[in-house]
Amino acid sequence: MMKRQLWWLLYGALTGLLVGSAAALFLAGLEYATYLQIEHFWLLFGLPLAGAAVSWLYAKYGANAGKGNNLIIEQIRRGHEEPDTFELVPLRMAPFILLGTWITHLFGGSAGREGTAVQMGGSLADELGRLLRVDSEGRRVLLLCGISSGFGAVFGTPWAGLVFALEAVTMGRWVTYRAVLPCLAAALVGDYTTMAWGITHLHYDIGGIPAFSWTVVLKVIAAALAFGLMSLIFAASLHVIKRWFSKLIASGWARAFVGGLAVIALVYMAQSRDYLGLSLPLLVQSFEEGLPATAFIWKTVFTVVTLGSGYLGGEVTPLFVIGATLGNSLHALLHLPAAFLAGLGLIAVFSGAANAPFACFVLGLELFGTSGAGYMLLACVVSYMVSGHTGIYSAQLAGVAKPRFYIQVPGIRLLNEQRKKRRNARG
Known part of the structure; x- marks a missing residue:
């Protein structure tokens, strides 16, 4: 048993080494693409053609890689119970999503980076599994x-x-406890590998944490309600826009072309380029200074149009920006520090949209430290509970009823199922 666990720790570490190196390449290229986009405004006008070209390549050569994160979630969720439903996560997914995301950001699409990293990780891990x-x-x-x-x-x-x-595969319970140690090894090695390649990450200062009082608790709950509703609006809008584009425009390349034109139009309507790409300067500013009250609305619209029309990239960094700017806009209303609310918004909007409250709580601890941990947990849980039954990962919801007004302790349902099986076997 111990030998088997050691082998799986080795497999997890090997996965982390591969994925961490791929993530370093991706982040370095993404930083350069963002730099070029900022320095050369004219690149924005190439967005429709660039998006159309990537969509055409995906349709012709991408196979099932176009299903993105949902393909990986489906295979994890179904693989144990229905072996015949295995659908390969193709190795080509890694280079396709890498190049596609670079192109999205080079020409100004509003998207994130988590989806790319997860898809590269799933693709490389599945190939490793086939080799092993x-x-x-x-x-x-x-x-x-x-x-x-x-x-x-x-x-x-x-x-x-x-x-x-x-947590993200199935709402309300963790998918398997057997994976805890290999996944921890993979995550730690992946992170250290990325840093070893010279990649650095942004740091955020959440500022002073308000002293505990029931007034502050009620204000945090009020902010979390707003964050949860924002999560619902974002996820629902993204699904609606995707269906609307698919219904009106049959060809994927044509959807991307029209979506690119729409993004160009939005830049002139907003009279700002702050909402293109990752919008990391906007994210940093939300912790340091006041922002326009409509900043979170504009970022939502830019991102929904970009991703809804078929451009590649993730949802998480835009959700960080949306949550942080929404928190920044609430500070005058709730009379709480802007940086504090921006930090809560960053993790809480993601919590509601991804249906992953505990992951987002841990994310907050890693980004901001343990001060204010109670407020962070409260914001993540409340946002999750009020964000409805939709989410950014559609495969996550299939066949799983989301608890709307309570949180299931991870693993409880799985343990109950195992106990029933043992009782039936004895009977």
């Missing part, structure tokens, strides 16, 4: 290792990567 000839359960564990190392490496938050991989 693991069984169906081992394949699931390696895919989870790919998610944890990709998420942890791209944000510099390995512990959040671990919890996110275990």
Whole structure:
């Protein structure tokens, strides 16, 4: 038993080494693409053609890589119970999503980076599983290792990567406890590997934490209600826009072309380029100074149009920006420090949209420290509970009823199922 666990720790570390190196390449290229986009405004006008070209390549050569994160979640969720439903996570997903995301950001699309890291991680992990000839359960564990190392490496938050991989597949319970140690090894090695390649991550200062009082608790709950509603609005809008584009425009390349034109129009409507790409300067500013009250609305619209029309990239960094700018806009109303509310908004909006409250709580601890941990947990849980039954990962919801007004302790449902099986076997 011990020997088997040591082997799986080695497999997790190997996954982290592969994914961490891929994440370093991705982040270095993304930083350069962002620099070029900022320096050369004219690149924005190439967005429609660039998006159309990437969509055409995906349709012709991408196979099932176009399903993105949902393909990986589906295979983890179904693989153990229905072996015949295995659908390969193709190795080509890694270079396709890497180049596609670079192109999105080079030409100004509003998207994130987590989706790219997770898909690269899942693709490389599944290829490693084929080389190692693991069984169906081992394949699931390696895919989870790919998610944890990709998420942890791209944000510099390995512990959040671990919890996110275990929590994001199925709402209300962790997918498997067997994966905890391999995923932790993958996340830690992935993070250290990325840093060893010279990649650095942003740091945020949440400022002073308000002293505990019931008044502050009530204000945090009020802010968390707003964060949860924002999560719902973002996820629902993204799904609606995707369906609307698909219904009106049959060809993927044409959807991307029209979406690119819409992003160009939005730049002139907003009279600002702050909402293009990752919008990291906007994210940093939300912790340091006052921002326009509509900043979170504009970032939502830019991102929904970009991703809804088929451009590649993740949702998480835009959700960070939306949450932080929304928190910044609430500070005058709630009379709480702007940096404090920006930090709560960053993790809480993501919590509601990804249905991953514990991962987002751990993310907050890694980003901001343990001061204010109670407020962070409260904001994540409340946002999750009020964000409805939708989310940014559609595969996560299939066949799983989300608890709307309570949180299931991770693993309780799974343990109850195992107890019933043992009782039935004895009977």
